[in-house]
Amino acid sequence: xxxxxxxxxxxxxxxxxxxxxxxxxxxxxxxxxxxxxxxxxxxxxxxxxxxxxxxxxxxxxxxxxxxxxxxxxxxxxxxxxxxxxxxxxxxxxxxxxxxxxxxxxxxxxxxxxxxxxxxxxxxxxxxxxxxxxxxxxxxxxxxxxxxxxxxxxxxxxxxxxxxxxxxxxxxxxxxxxxxxxxxxxxxxxxxxxxxxxxxxxxxxxxxxxxxxxxxxxxxxxxxxxxxxx
Amino acid sequence: xxxxxxxxxxxxxxxxxxxxxxxxxxxxxxxxxxxxxxxxxxxxxxxxxxxxxxxxxxxxxxxxxxxxxxxxxxxxxxxxxxxxxxxxxxxxxxxxxxxxxxxxxxxxxxxxxxxxxxxxxxxxxxxxxxxxxxxxxxxxxxxxxxxxxxxxxxxxxxxxxxxxxxxxxxxxxxxxxxxxxxxxxxxxxxxxxxxxxxxxxxxxxxxxxxxxxxxxxxxxxxxxxxxxxxxxxxxxxxxxxxxxxxxxxxxxxxxxxxxxxxxxxxxxxxxxxxxxxxxxxxxxxxxxxxxxxxxxxxxxxxxx
Numbered sequence: 299x300x301x302x303x304x305x306x307x308x309x310x311x312x313x314x315x316x317x318x319x320x321x322x323x324x325x326x327x328x329x330x331x332x333x334x335x336x337x338x339x340x341x342x343x344x345x346x347x348x349x350x351x352x353x354x355x356x357x358x359x360x361x362x363x364x365x366x367x368x369x370x371x372x373x374x375x376x377x378x379x380x381x382x383x384x385x386x387x388x389x390x391x392x393x394x395x396x397x398x399x400x401x402x403x404x405x406x407x408x409x410x411x412x413x414x415x416x417x418x419x420x421x422x423x424x425x426x427x428x429x430x431x432x433x434x435x436x437x438x439x440x441x442x443x444x445x446x447x448x449x450x451x452x453x454x455x456x457x458x459x460x461x462x463x464x465x466x467x468x469x470x471x472x473x474x475x476x477x478x479x480x481x482x483x484x485x486x487x488x489x490x491x492x493x494x495x496x497x498x499x500x501x502x503x504x505x506x507x508x509x510x511x512x513x514x515x516x517x518x519x520x521x522x523x524x525x526x527x
Numbered sequence: 528x529x530x531x532x533x534x535x536x537x538x539x540x541x542x543x544x545x546x547x548x549x550x551x552x553x554x555x556x557x558x559x560x561x562x563x564x565x566x567x568x569x570x571x572x573x574x575x576x577x578x579x580x581x582x583x584x585x586x587x588x589x590x591x592x593x594x595x596x597x598x599x600x601x602x603x604x605x606x607x608x609x610x611x612x613x614x615x616x617x618x619x620x621x622x623x624x625x626x627x628x629x630x631x632x633x634x635x636x637x638x639x640x641x642x643x644x645x646x647x648x649x650x651x652x653x654x655x656x657x658x659x660x661x662x663x664x665x666x667x668x669x670x671x672x673x674x675x676x677x678x679x680x681x682x683x684x685x686x687x688x689x690x691x692x693x694x695x696x697x698x699x700x701x702x703x704x705x706x707x708x709x710x711x712x713x714x715x716x717x718x719x720x721x722x723x724x725x726x727x728x729x730x731x732x733x734x735x736x737x738x739x740x741x742x743x744x745x746x747x748x749x750x751x752x753x754x755x756x757x758x759x760x761x762x763x764x765x766x767x768x769x770x771x772x773x774x775x776x777x778x779x780x781x782x783x784x785x786x787x788x789x790x791x792x793x794x795x796x797x798x799x800x801x802x803x804x805x806x807x808x809x810x811x812x813x814x815x816x817x818x819x820x821x822x823x824x825x826x827x828x829x830x831x
Contacts, residue, residue: 348744371749378746388744390737401738404532405747453745 299457299488300324300347305356307342307512316342318512319356324490326456329483331499332492333523334509340492343509344459347490348380349373361456378406381450381458381487385465387442389434389449395421396430399448406453416452424448424478440471444478451482458482460491464498472498496523536738536755537762540731547727548763554723555767555817558716559809560774565709566805567775571783571797572702585672587612587662587679588687594659596686604660604684612682616662623675625667632658645788659686717816720767724760724820731756732825757821764817768810775806 300323307317317339324330332340345351346358349365358365361379368376389398396417403413421430424444434442443463450458460479464472476498483489493499499506499522506521507514541548589609590599616627630638635658643649662679666672672690680688732739742752779802787796 374743374746374748376746377744380746382744388737388741390741401741402745405742405745405751407748407751449741449745 299326299328299361300490301357301359302343302346303357303359305346305353305358307339307346307351307353315354315512317346317353317509320509320512320514321356322507322514322517324488326488327483327486329480329489329502329504330491331502331504331506331521331523332490332509333494333499333506334515336494338509339512340509341461342512344382344461344490344492347457347459348377348382374406378453379456381447381453381455383443383446383450383458383460383463385462387434387439387446387466389442389445391434394431394433395426395437395445395448398434398445399452402449402452408453417448420448420452423451423481425474438471439467440474443467443475447475447478447482451487454485455487457488457490460489460493462493462495463491464493464495469495469497473501476502499523533751533755533758536735537758540735540755540759541762543734544727544730547723547730548759551720551723551727551760551763551817552767552770554716554720555764555813556770556774558713558720559768559771559813560778561709561716562713562812563771563775563805563809564778565706565713566808567779567783567797567802568702568706568709570801570805571786572699572706574787574797575702576699584666584692585664585675585679585688585690587664587685588689589660589662590684590686591656591659594686598681599684599686608684612662612679612684615679615682616664619675619678621667623666623672623678625665627662627664630661630663632656632660635659635661717812720764720813721816721820724763724817725824727763728756728760728821728824729827731759753822753825756825757818760817760821761814764813765810768806768813771809771813772806775802775809 302320302322305317305320306315308315320339320343332343334340342351346353346365347360349360349368352366360376363376365376390401393401399417399420400413403417418430421427424447426441426444426448429437429441432441434445437445443466447463458479463479464475467475472495479489479491480502503520503522505519506516506523508516508518589604589612590596590602592603593601594603595601613629616624620626632655636653636655639653639658640650664675664679666675672692676688676690679685739752779797779799783797
């Protein structure tokens with residue numbers, strides 16, 4: 299599903315590579331934690347998957363597509379198959395829950411009837427039934443992140459990328475968020491989650507890929523956050 | 528493609544920078560109006576040139592009783608003198624003169640009545656006897672009429688020789704200058720409009736960076752992301768174009784119809800078809816400029 303082959307990314311005006319000869323494979327339906335300190339290259343890894351950045355060397359395949367050969371024109375179609383969740387939710391403050399989720403479908407030209415059908419389903423899936431008409435500022439952080447997850451998942455992407463989704467949320471609420479991510483993963487969606495949250499990584503017992511200074515220092519199935527050896 | 532979605536986005540964008548939108552509309556309106564006036568002056572000059580080109584090019588006015596020209600000494604032209612002039616002109620046929628005819632006082636008065644139909648007071652104050660007799664000459668080579676003028680100038684009984692080129696030449700030159708002036712102003716305003724549209728789109732893009740960020744993320748196509756911004760420019764341009772059209776119609780009624788009535792007959796009137804054509808051109812140019820300005824700005828400020 300996601301295949302990095304010897305990928306190096308150096309940002310302009312920086313000597314140290316953000317990713318340094320990284321090779322990793324993520325299979326369909328996997329749940330992968332991406333851990334490591336700030337600046338270790340986690341976000342760069344996610345941005346490369348979305349083709350928001352281009353690698354300096356190495357090959358990236360996502361959902362069977364060689365990103366280096368994917369024309370700019372087709373990048374939006376790649377992104378339709380990838381959902382994204384961020385630490386800061388990125389909801390539209392002037393739209394309610396339903397409209398925020400529907401927005402993701404409206405802008406890719408889905409028919410209205412389809413939107414009316416699937417948006418309530420996804421809102422229920424993330425556990426926000428009955429709150430479809432609330433505005434984002436009337437919701438707690440955890441609820442806002444659920445809206446963001448609903449928006450990321452409403453188009454049934456093959457891959458869900460989560461960049462520290464629990465970073466702004468207290469530990470108790472984070473458990474609920476992780477349950478939603480797990481539920482999404484169980485539908486067959488590949489989930490890649492970058493995080494600092496040791497408790498969550500330890501409790502989930504999923505594959506852990508650890509980055510340090512742009513290099514993969516650990517790749518462990520059913521791993522924990524800290525060094526297990 | 529969901530049209531109502533795009534249009535709601537466009538509406539939000541236009542309302543959020545209302546002042547910029549108004550500035551764009553005014554600039555486009557005035558710019559396009561100037562462009563249109565320039566084009567209309569050009570068309571009018573063409574019509575007038577055609578009208579006058581068909582007319583007599585040299586008039587040889589003959590002495591009348593009481594003509595205040597020194598060449599006449601206050602005496603009217605005699606029969607013999609007229610005959611002599613006719614022979615003279617006939618002799619020039621083929622040597623610069625294509626054809627000539629005699630215009631008597633009655634015909635002159637009739638033409639005068641027609642030309643000044645809008646000024647009845649003047650027509651009433653003028654008698655048939657006040658009108659000069661004249662020979663009207665069409666030259667074979669319009670650019671070389673000086674020799675013909677010299678040939679008749681100073682002949683006995685000739686009070687004055689005028690050529691229409693001399694009379695209307697400066698007028699055409701002035702119209703041409705006006706047209707160039709209008710076009711120059713139009714170009715400057717079009718530049719200003721393009722910059723204003725660029726700024727408006729930039730503000731819009733900045734105001735809506737959250738939305739566009741999410742659109743990019745969920746895989747909206749470039750067209751879908753950019754279209755609302757381009758449409759903002761187009762709609763502002765169209766509204767400006769409508770105002771420009773109104774200005775052009777008013778100009779046609781107030782300026783060109785008066786101009787045509789004063790300097791030529793109804794045949795040289797700038798028609799409504801010409802005005803419609805000008806309006807169409809200016810509208811198209813206005814909208815194209817808006818689209819281009821929007822696109823160029825979006826490429827810089829809206830990374831997709």
